Amino acid sequence: VDAQPVVEVEDLRVTYARSVQALRGVSLWVPRKGVVAVLGNNGAGKSTLLRAISGTLGQEGGTVTDGSIRLAGRPVERYGPSAIVAEGVLHAPEGRRVFGTLTVEDNLRAGGTAARSRRARAEAGERVYALFPVLYERRRQRAGLLSGGEQQMLAIGRALMGSPRVLLLDEPSLGLAPLLTERIAEVITEINREGTAVVLVEQNAAMALRVADLAFVLEAGRVSLQGRAADLAGTTEVRDRYLGMG
Numbered sequence: 001v002d003a004q005p006v007v008e009v010e011d012l013r014v015t016y017a018r019s020v021q022a023l024r025g026v027s028l029w030v031p032r033k034g035v036v037a038v039l040g041n042n043g044a045g046k047s048t049l050l051r052a053i054s055g056t057l058g059q060e061g062g063t064v065t066d067g068s069i070r071l072a073g074r075p076v077e078r079y080g081p082s083a084i085v086a087e088g089v090l091h092a093p094e095g096r097r098v099f100g101t102l103t104v105e106d107n108l109r110a111g112g113t114a115a116r117s118r119r120a121r122a123e124a125g126e127r128v129y130a131l132f133p134v135l136y137e138r139r140r141q142r143a144g145l146l147s148g149g150e151q152q153m154l155a156i157g158r159a160l161m162g163s164p165r166v167l168l169l170d171e172p173s174l175g176l177a178p179l180l181t182e183r184i185a186e187v188i189t190e191i192n193r194e195g196t197a198v199v200l201v202e203q204n205a206a207m208a209l210r211v212a213d214l215a216f217v218l219e220a221g222r223v224s225l226q227g228r229a230a231d232l233a234g235t236t237e238v239r240d241r242y243l244g245m246g
């Protein structure tokens, strides 16, 4: 028997001000402690989906017009960002949004304000440094001086400081060399092994399908394909259109 999914999205519709509908009825779910890949071309609605789950749509001028999002059964589609964080859902948005003038340490500390206790924060910090030793080496440097890959790690590390039940990752491999992408993939697997469910939005379909259990392909605001990641990786459509094996 399947336990209740930690995230359930049903028939979700999202509109941005002065723009077309970005999500046109998306349904998907994230198994407890699972890894779900969300694939699709530019503009398919992947980032919009993560913003809807994390309650940050409003900051981008977007609104949920219909449908539901449930966290462990509880409807949250009207929650704001801090209420979602309090539910244990942390979002590492696209574009390495770190605080450039703060040190690595202070960036992580800022992420740790969501932690339940000082003890939990200290443990989360040790865990982040264990996952990303380079962040420990550079803990006193300004985040703005880090390489792109290091800033990406910091963005993920900051989300991990909240000891998330669900981690939402938007394009963590964007602009990274293959070796660093591989490291990010390993870290996702490791985070998941420790009990965190992960929603992984990726243009790098090969990497995402390797680490995910389930995958959903978005096309123009709708789910066009879904299934076990390993099965999807074997379909002609996914191979031709997303794995560049056509």
Ligand code: ATP
Pocket: 016, 017, 019, 021, 022, 040, 041, 042, 043, 044, 045, 046, 047, 048, 049, 060, 061
């Ligand atoms: P990308 O990888 O390019 O971010 P995506 O799959 O994440 O693509 P979204 O960014 O979710 O797609 O965009 C879905 C649709 O919503 C697109 O038509 C896009 O132009 C529109 N959109 C996204 N963000 C905004 C915004 N802040 N204001 C208005 N329209 C937006």
